[in-house]
Amino acid sequence: xxxxxxxDEAKIADFVCAGFKERGFSVDHCDNGVQGYEFAAQGAYDxxxxxxxxxxxxxxxxxxxxxxxxxxxxxxxxTARNELDDRIEGLNLGADDYLAKPFFVEExxxxxxxxxRRVSGERQNVLAVGxxxxxxxxxxxxxxxxxxxxxxREFSLIEYxxxxxxxxxxxxxxxxxxxxxxxxxxxxVVDVCIQRIRKKIASIGSAAEGESPIESxxxxxxxxxxxxx
Amino acid sequence: MITSFRLRLALLxxxxxxxxxxxxxxxxxxxxxxxxxxxxxxxVRVYAEREAHRQRDSAGWRHTVANLLANLGLHHPDExxxxxxxxxxxxxxxxxxxxxxxxxxxxxxxxxxTPALSPEPRRDDPVDARRPPPMEHAPxxxxxxxxxxxxHPPPHLPPYPPPDGMLEPLASPPPHLLQNAPPPGxxxxxxxxxxxxxxxxxxxxxxxxxRSRIAIGVDTRSLDAEMNGIRVAFLVAMPLALLVIxxxxxxxxxxxxxxxxxxxAATRQVTAEGLDSRLSSQNEDREFxxxxxxxxxxxxxxxxxxKQAHRFSADAAHELKTPLAILQGQLERAIRMxxxxxxxxxxxxxxxxxxxxxxxxxxxxxxxxxxDAGRLNVHRExxxxxxxxxxxxxxxxxxxxxxxxxxxxxxxxxxxxDGSLLRQVxxxxxxxxxxxxxxxxxxRISTAxxxxxxxxxxANSSPGIPPAERGKIFERFFRADPAHSRHIxxxxxxxSVSREIARAHHGDIVFKVEDSGAVEFALLLPxx
Numbered sequence: 001x002x003x004x005x006x007x008d009e010a011k012i013a014d015f016v017c018a019g020f021k022e023r024g025f026s027v028d029h030c031d032n033g034v035q036g037y038e039f040a041a042q043g044a045y046d047x048x049x050x051x052x053x054x055x056x057x058x059x060x061x062x063x064x065x066x067x068x069x070x071x072x073x074x075x076x077x078x079t080a081r082n083e084l085d086d087r088i089e090g091l092n093l094g095a096d097d098y099l100a101k102p103f104f105v106e107e108x109x110x111x112x113x114x115x116x117r118r119v120s121g122e123r124q125n126v127l128a129v130g131x132x133x134x135x136x137x138x139x140x141x142x143x144x145x146x147x148x149x150x151x152x153r154e155f156s157l158i159e160y161x162x163x164x165x166x167x168x169x170x171x172x173x174x175x176x177x178x179x180x181x182x183x184x185x186x187x188x189v190v191d192v193c194i195q196r197i198r199k200k201i202a203s204i205g206s207a208a209e210g211e212s213p214i215e216s217x218x219x220x221x222x223x224x225x226x227x228x229x
Numbered sequence: 230m231i232t233s234f235r236l237r238l239a240l241l242x243x244x245x246x247x248x249x250x251x252x253x254x255x256x257x258x259x260x261x262x263x264x265x266x267x268x269x270x271x272x273v274r275v276y277a278e279r280e281a282h283r284q285r286d287s288a289g290w291r292h293t294v295a296n297l298l299a300n301l302g303l304h305h306p307d308e309x310x311x312x313x314x315x316x317x318x319x320x321x322x323x324x325x326x327x328x329x330x331x332x333x334x335x336x337x338x339x340x341x342x343t344p345a346l347s348p349e350p351r352r353d354d355p356v357d358a359r360r361p362p363p364m365e366h367a368p369x370x371x372x373x374x375x376x377x378x379x380x381h382p383p384p385h386l387p388p389y390p391p392p393d394g395m396l397e398p399l400a401s402p403p404p405h406l407l408q409n410a411p412p413p414g415x416x417x418x419x420x421x422x423x424x425x426x427x428x429x430x431x432x433x434x435x436x437x438x439x440r441s442r443i444a445i446g447v448d449t450r451s452l453d454a455e456m457n458g459i460r461v462a463f464l465v466a467m468p469l470a471l472l473v474i475x476x477x478x479x480x481x482x483x484x485x486x487x488x489x490x491x492x493x494a495a496t497r498q499v500t501a502e503g504l505d506s507r508l509s510s511q512n513e514d515r516e517f518x519x520x521x522x523x524x525x526x527x528x529x530x531x532x533x534x535x536k537q538a539h540r541f542s543a544d545a546a547h548e549l550k551t552p553l554a555i556l557q558g559q560l561e562r563a564i565r566m567x568x569x570x571x572x573x574x575x576x577x578x579x580x581x582x583x584x585x586x587x588x589x590x591x592x593x594x595x596x597x598x599x600x601d602a603g604r605l606n607v608h609r610e611x612x613x614x615x616x617x618x619x620x621x622x623x624x625x626x627x628x629x630x631x632x633x634x635x636x637x638x639x640x641x642x643x644x645x646x647d648g649s650l651l652r653q654v655x656x657x658x659x660x661x662x663x664x665x666x667x668x669x670x671x672x673r674i675s676t677a678x679x680x681x682x683x684x685x686x687x688a689n690s691s692p693g694i695p696p697a698e699r700g701k702i703f704e705r706f707f708r709a710d711p712a713h714s715r716h717i718x719x720x721x722x723x724x725s726v727s728r729e730i731a732r733a734h735h736g737d738i739v740f741k742v743e744d745s746g747a748v749e750f751a752l753l754l755p756x757x
Binding site for chain 1: 547550551553554555556557558559561562564565569570574575578579581582584585586588589592604606608620623624627628630649652653656660
């Protein structure tokens, strides 16, 4: 999996690159638009993460240029500028997704993975971690072979956690991914939702408290229990 | 009070010209009447003076009266009276139409000039010793010396047959009077009188010679009729003139108001989006051109400061975002690297929450500054409102399990809208319904479809919004007073941002009903 990051702000580039690398991506980084376009035009990337405000050549122009020469590499735009207008223009120009600054690297990675799944033809429709199985197409979750009836929020929450078992997600990260960034960060909706999922699973599988696939990390958030192999 | 300047102008001009016209009319009427009376007075005096020297028989007098009628421009014989007496006041000739109330006995006849004492005619001569006493003392049977009748009528007086029965001599003059005509004496003393009898005013000219005296009187009734005609003409013409002036003033003021109207229309156009419009001062009157220039100058300054303010908030929001992005990214990384469940991780996580809060505020401010600049563009795409509301209903049940939550959401409401922005609006409405609730409370989310419009209603039990605060709920950074309730999270931007988003979709958010203990907000959106 090869990612191209075009971002002029060094500190942002640092943690984005680090985040991708931790997940096993390989990342190339350019800090200006001209070089960014040259790299992107080679066409050897699975996804391009493109900042809009760049020295040399701005992100929208790079996007336009790539699409014009028939380059269809999935592109995620990043911007701190007038986000609505950029989003509209970017999507019209053929960007595949859009993330406004400030953003979570986890979210960027999740979206990158989603994009790549889409491009590769939805190969990974079923996630299975431990005794929990999740079918994205059938929109169905089973625990020890029995169906757990989840609402759409609960489903997308558990999918988000399942994609990175053992990884801690803060409440705000979960909130932003499942509910969108406009939800009040002080809300306890995440905790309530997790409790409901746990209850639903427990009611089926007669699993003890400690056996829940979703673990709490005190004061921080939640993580999906790694499959004990 | 009349609040229209135009109407006031028209009425004032009509009032002022009305007063001027009335004053002019009354003055002119008096002057005309005065001069006409003067002319009558002069005429009767001159004719009396002229006739005083004449000697005529009754036929001659009949001619004279007929001529007088014509010369004085009278139409009816009873408008003229003639009285001839001798020097002692003994009547010789009196018009047959003599008004009964007209008492000639009381007239102040002037003293005749005496040829011996005063060859030159002087009206204020002292009383002649041989003159008879005033008429009231004169013996009735004393025959006067009457003027001698000339052989022919005066050449300048054309013969004129009097109407039948017009003249009735009192008595035939004695023959000796006709024979012994005295030589023409000094000019007679004259005087004019005004007497009113039975509502008729008579202007009477008196002329007295040493041996006779004559009175010629004219009834002013035809003058009065004439003056009455003039008055009627004035009375008819004045309202017409006032109407013309009033209407003219109205039309003129409308013409005068035209630049002002243009200015008003232009001022209406001046919104945040249209601050760059300017008015043309060409072809305008000097005063209005000046006003327009001042207005344009004001607009210029307004535009400049508005743009500055807008750029400032846009720049500020943008400049905030980069450091916030770095902060958030680094915190995220630090949390991941910290030992799971450690105090450090918990600490960092709480810092991250605050950073998110800052981000939310800066994004809302940017959104508002875009809305203020009229640049809140929405990216319309197919949006399943029913699905979004169902999700939201689920969230509400999770967020507020203590509340009774009901939803009447019609299925398959699809509109063209910016999904991410609209979700923000709906979430804001519902989170307000949760925040400002009273326990044990309820929330009701419902939809209503009307032609061309969809309405999302969010109602909740509420302690009520004080009347003083109702107008402020859409203001920025306004928050209902939480003193009486628990601490409420939020910064007070939600409703104002939500309304801007709704308006950018050509919809609105209205505060709908409040009966006791309930509040309802409605999101109105156009439907295709």
